[in-house]
Amino acid sequence: MSGMPATARQSVVAAPCFDLRGVQVHLGPASRLQALTDIFLRIEEGERVALVGANGSGKSTLLRTLHGLQRPSAGELHSPAHQRVAMLFQRPHMLRMSARRNIQLGLWLRGVPARQTRALAAQALERVEMGHLAERNARALSGGQQQRLALARAWALRPAVWLLDEPTASLDPHAKREVEALIAEFTAAGQRDVDGQPTGRPTTLVFSSHNLGQVKRLASRVVYLEQGRLLADLPVNDFFNHDLLRSLCPQAHLFVQGESL
Ligand SMILES: Nc1ncnc2c1ncn2[C@@H]1O[C@H](COP(=O)(O)OP(=O)(O)OP(=O)(O)O)[C@@H](O)[C@H]1O
Numbered sequence: 646m647s648g649m650p651a652t653a654r655q656s657v658v659a660a661p662c663f664d665l666r667g668v669q670v671h672l673g674p675a676s677r678l679q680a681l682t683d684i685f686l687r688i689e690e691g692e693r694v695a696l697v698g699a700n701g702s703g704k705s706t707l708l709r710t711l712h713g714l715q716r717p718s719a720g721e722l723h724s725p726a727h728q729r730v731a732m733l734f735q736r737p738h739m740l741r742m743s744a745r746r747n748i749q750l751g752l753w754l755r756g757v758p759a760r761q762t763r764a765l766a767a768q769a770l771e772r773v774e775m776g777h778l779a780e781r782n783a784r785a786l787s788g789g790q791q792q793r794l795a796l797a798r799a800w801a802l803r804p805a806v807w808l809l810d811e812p813t814a815s816l817d818p819h820a821k822r823e824v825e826a827l828i829a830e831f832t833a834a835g836q837r838d839v840d841g842q843p844t845g846r847p848t849t850l851v852f853s854s855h856n857l858g859q860v861k862r863l864a865s866r867v868v869y870l871e872q873g874r875l876l877a878d879l880p881v882n883d884f885f886n887h888d889l890l891r892s893l894c895p896q897a898h899l900f901v902q903g904e905s906l
């Protein structure tokens with residue numbers, strides 16, 4: 646077993662969304678830092694996967710790799726070819742323009758005709774209860790408002806896959822609950838086409854979080870990383886079963902104990 650990640654997953658037949666085989670990622674000057682080592686990870690359409698691990702364990706790097714922003718230095722990566730993928734970063738990137746125009750620009754960059762973007766942006770702002778802030782400079786919004794705006798900008802694109810990097814990390818408890826509820830709603834609703842019509846296919850969610858309560862609420866599966874290695878990959882109930890986790894992956898068990906203190 647040594648060197649193998651703890652896993653209790655049944656093999657299921659479903660559409661693969663991501664498939665990583667032996668992925669390595671190197672970063673920094675002369676690519677000297679190995680941020681991810683030998684990652685094997687297959688994510689099916691409709692799964693809700695949480696990435697957990699200490700600071701610097703590789704969660705953001707893995708999300709960036711799934712999104713295609715970071716190229717593996719070795720190994721194979723298969724990602725959804727014709728699906729809309731939305732990524733939210735640890736700190737939202739907002740342009741110095743109104744909230745509405747930030748969403749419009751996001752839509753236009755993805756090929757939505759300019760004349761349609763205004764109504765879609767207004768609808769997205771209403772969806773996150775920010776209609777009254779539409780004309781405010783996005784950079785002047787609070788952290789929680791910016792994160793809601795980032796969700797609205799993503800939702801406007803009707804993504805089939807959501808990649809969220811610590812989406813509630815810098816928010817106060819009230820904003821945290823609000824943003825988490827939006828994530829739950831958006832990702833449970835199933836895929837929609839650009840006209841908002843359901844396609845009958847489930848949405849896929851991959852997110853990182855230091856909030857284990859949030860992991861329990863949002864995830865169906867938990868992936869534990871340590872120093873760039875995937876050490877455990879378990880259904881959420883198994884991950885939070887102390888005795889099982891202690892026997893399957895002592896390192897992850899220690900991490901959960903530390904985070905729960
Ligand atoms: N642009 C970069 N250049 C060099 N090293 C980097 C870069 N980005 C990340 N790293 C390093 O890669 C490793 C993994 O970082 P990563 O940001 O993926 O961790 P993380 O799990 O997201 O941490 P956190 O919980 O703090 O967000 C760390 O050692 C980090 O210092």
Ligand SMILES: [Mg+2]
Pocket residue numbers: 704705706735810
């Ligand atoms: Mg990170």
